[in-house]
Amino acid sequence: MIETPRLILRGFRDADLDDFAAVNTDPRVYAWLGGPMDRAASDAIAARINAHIDAHGFGLWAAELKATGRVIGFIGLARVEGLPVSPCVEMGWRLTPETWGQGLASEGAKAALDWAFANLDEAEILAFTADTNLASQAVMRKIGMIHDPSRDFDHPRLAQDHPLRRHVVFAARRQTN
Secondary structure (H helix, E strand, O other), X not given: OEEOOOEEEEOOOHHHHHHHHHHHOOHHHHOOOOOOOOHHHHHHHHHHHHHHHHHHOOOEEEEEEOOOOOEEEEEEEEEEOOOOOOOEEEEEEEEOHHHOOOOHHHHHHHHHHHHHHXXXXXXXXXXXXXXXXXXXXXXXXXXXXXXXXXXXXXXXXXXXXXXXXXXXXXXXXXXXX
C-alpha cells in the first residue's frame, strides 16, 4: 500500500468493482482505450491486476480517494511483455473523468515512481500513451519523465488506421549518486 496526501494505492477489493466499472465504461475514458468496455471486461481487468500484484508485489493499484473511500481508478506499475518496448516496467493510470485536472494522477504516479525506485531493481520505468493524449503526457512530464522519441512505436494491438495507434514513450531513470 502507498499513501499520499489524498490517495491510498492498494489492491482491488470486491467492493471496488462497481466504482472501477464506472471508470472503465465511461465513454470519455474508453475513448483513450481503443473502444468500449463492459462490466465483465472491467472485472477481468481488476482480477488480472490483483494477480499481477500477487505475482510481483506491485501493480496498477486501486486508487482510493481518502476523503470519500471511493475508488477512482488505478495508478501504478506493471511488467509489460509483447510490445516494442518490452520487457519493461510501465507506469500507468486511469482515473474517472470527474477527477481529471485535479493533480491526482500526478500525485499518485509520483508516489508509485518513488516506490518503484526504492523497491525494484529497475534502471528505468517507462510510460507510454497515444501521441494525441496530451493530458497523460503532461502527467509524465510533471513527475519527471522524459520523452524518448527513439522508442516511440505503433501499438501492435491497434489497427493500422486506428487514431490511437502511434504511441510516445517517456522514461524515468534511476538516479545514481
